[in-house]
Amino acid sequence: MFEIKHTLCPSCSVGCGINVILDNEKIVGTFPYKRHPVNEGKNCANGRNSLEKFDCKINEAVSSNSVVSVDKAFEEISKEIAKDNVTVVLSGNNSLEDAQAIKSFCEENDFEMIFYANDLGNFENVASYEDIENAPSVFVIGDILYENPLLGRRIVHAKENGAKVFSNLKSDKSVTANISDQVHSGSVQEFLDNCDDVLEELSVIVFNTVDACDELDKLKCCESKLLPVYSKINTKGVLSIADAQSKGEILEMLNGTDVLLVFDDDIVDEFDYDFKSISKIITFSAFENNTTKLSSIVVPIMSWLENDGSYVNAMGETQKFAPVMQSDALSIIEVIKKIKG
Ligand code: SF4
Numbered sequence: 133m134f135e136i137k138h139t140l141c142p143s144c145s146v147g148c149g150i151n152v153i154l155d156n157e158k159i160v161g162t163f164p165y166k167r168h169p170v171n172e173g174k175n176c177a178n179g180r181n182s183l184e185k186f187d188c189k190i191n192e193a194v195s196s197n198s199v200v201s202v203d204k205a206f207e208e209i210s211k212e213i214a215k216d217n218v219t220v221v222l223s224g225n226n227s228l229e230d231a232q233a234i235k236s237f238c239e240e241n242d243f244e245m246i247f248y249a250n251d252l253g254n255f256e257n258v259a260s261y262e263d264i265e266n267a268p269s270v271f272v273i274g275d276i277l278y279e280n281p282l283l284g285r286r287i288v289h290a291k292e293n294g295a296k297v298f299s300n301l302k303s304d305k306s307v308t309a310n311i312s313d314q315v316h317s318g319s320v321q322e323f324l325d326n327c328d329d330v331l332e333e334l335s336v337i338v339f340n341t342v343d344a345c346d347e348l349d350k351l352k353c354c355e356s357k358l359l360p361v362y363s364k365i366n367t368k369g370v371l372s373i374a375d376a377q378s379k380g381e382i383l384e385m386l387n388g389t390d391v392l393l394v395f396d397d398d399i400v401d402e403f404d405y406d407f408k409s410i411s412k413i414i415t416f417s418a419f420e421n422n423t424t425k426l427s428s429i430v431v432p433i434m435s436w437l438e439n440d441g442s443y444v445n446a447m448g449e450t451q452k453f454a455p456v457m458q459s460d461a462l463s464i465i466e467v468i469k470k471i472k473g
Contacts, residue, residue, distance in 0.1 A: 136163050137456035140443060141171075141179040142225070142436050145362040146283045147445025150175055152183065152437065152456050159183050159437075159457075170261065170445065176281035188420040190432040191461075202462070205431050206470050212412050212429075213241070213471065217390040222247040222374055223397035224364025227441030228450070230464040231370045234395055237468045243393075246385055248402065249367045249376035250340070252360040253348045259336045259357035260447045265289045269330055271356070272299040273320055273339035278307040280340060280361050283446070287311065287338070298327050320347035324354065331356050345378060361446045369444030379403070386410065395464055396433065398423045416467050432461045439463050 134155050141148040149168025153161040162180050164173035193205035200208075212218075220243045222234050238245045264270055264286040277284030284307070291297050291311055299312040300323035309315050316323045320342055324331070331337075335356040340363070342348055351358055362368060367376075377385070386392070386405055391412045398421040400407050407413065407426050415427040418435035438459035442452050462470065 134160075138165055138168075139437060139456050140365065140451055140453050141175060141182055142365045143178040143182045144280050145224070145365055145367055145446040146170060146280050147365065147443065147447075147449065147451055148175055148179055148282050150179055150182070154457060157457050159186055171282045171285075174282060174285065179282075185419045185435070189435070190417060190420055190424065190430060193432065194430045196428060202431060205429055208429055209414055209431075209471060210473070212391050212414060213243075213393070215391055217388055219244040219246055219385055219389040219392050221245075221392065221394040221397050221399050222370060223395060224249065224362055224367030224370050225396045226370060226464065227366060227436075227439070227443060228369045228373070229441045230395070231366070231373045233465045233468050235374055237471070244385055244389070245374060246382050246399075247370060247374050247376045248379065248382055248399075249371055250360075250362050251342060251345065251348075251378055252339070252362060253345075254371040254376070255352075255358055255360055257357075258446070258448055259338075259359040261286045263334075263357050264336045264338065264359070265293060267295050267334055267336040267357075268332060269296045269298065269335045271323075271327060271331065271335060271337040272297065272301075272308050272312070273323065273337065274341040274361075275301060275303075275306040275308050276338055276340060276361065277311065279363075283338065283361060284308070290336075296330070298323075298330070319343060321350050324350055359446060365445075366443040368446055368448060369442070369450070372444070394423055394427070395467075400426050416464065418461065431467065433467060434459045434461045434463045 136151050141150045148171035149165035151163040151165040166173035192199045193202045270290050296313045298314045299308045300316045338359045340361040394415040400422040413427040414429045415424050416431050416433045424430045437456050440454045444450050
């Protein structure tokens with residue numbers, strides 16, 4: 133029997149809705165979620181392809197390349213986390229509820245906690261997507277039209293409403309260049325200096341990348357509205373629970389790590405680091421990825437389609453989601469209870 137169920141796209145922090153088509157609990161496709169206020173039925177290719185992850189679903193616990201029972205995996209995990217130099221990876225993929233549980237777990241056990249937020253920092257007051265559409269000018273740092281297309285759609289609407297679009301792009305092949313009145317390619321500092329005479333209070337600066345932390349300080353000094361766009365769905369939400377570190381700080385923390393616990397993240401894919409130098413990587417993940425491939429112990433967990441919780445999108449709106457399918461796997465909260473014993 134076919135069913136259509138509402139959920140959220142997990143592929144970036146824009147927070148689009150997506151409908152999943154199920155045939156007897158098996159995912160067979162996606163369908164426009166027309167009433168969702170963020171994307172009104174549209175999804176980009178990344179959003180539609182997010183369900184392809186289910187081709188690489190993890191169904192069994194693995195330790196040292198052998199399938200083991202979940203109980204056996206937890207026995208081994210208990211021994212490993214009793215050792216020194218344990219570091220835990222908190223992720224923008226974690227829901228608010230999971231992130232809070234992971235943070236408490238780290239505090240109770242005195243574990244170091246790594247959290248990466250694309251080096252974009254935390255901004256209390258951010259522009260809304262409607263602010264972009266109504267802005268007299270939009271300043272875009274990073275290829276938002278390519279990497280966050282449903283937010284890019286708001287910039288296109290702003291241009292249709294008469295806004296000027298200025299962009300700072302690394303490549304002249306960037307999609308955002310196609311709708312820009314002016315394209316720059318220097319540092320963020322130079323871009324803002326060059327645009328100083330056209331930046332105004334109602335302008336919006338949308339950015340998904342910076343080259344250096346002092347560029348964030350420069351952005352914070354602007355009178356215009358700001359909208360950082362993170363690569364993971366709930367980075368904005370997790371920033372309200374934990375401080376993020378810079379890439380450099382995280383590499384140093386990894387140097388001092390003997391046991392790395394990863395909760396629903398692919399840190400190996402994200403960081404250029406010799407992860408084989410870490411004695412044990414223990415990963416809790418619904419899907420195979422480069423981190424699970426390097427891990428000594430992998431425990432399957434519920435995916436976002438099988439769990440409930442809350443995510444906060446880039447403009448700071450909390451969106452709740454409910455399970456669209458059943459699972460025998462544990463949630464992150466259940467994993468932490470089991471580790472505690
Ligand atoms: S813009 Fe982001 S949230 Fe929206 S459909 Fe595309 S990947 Fe998903």
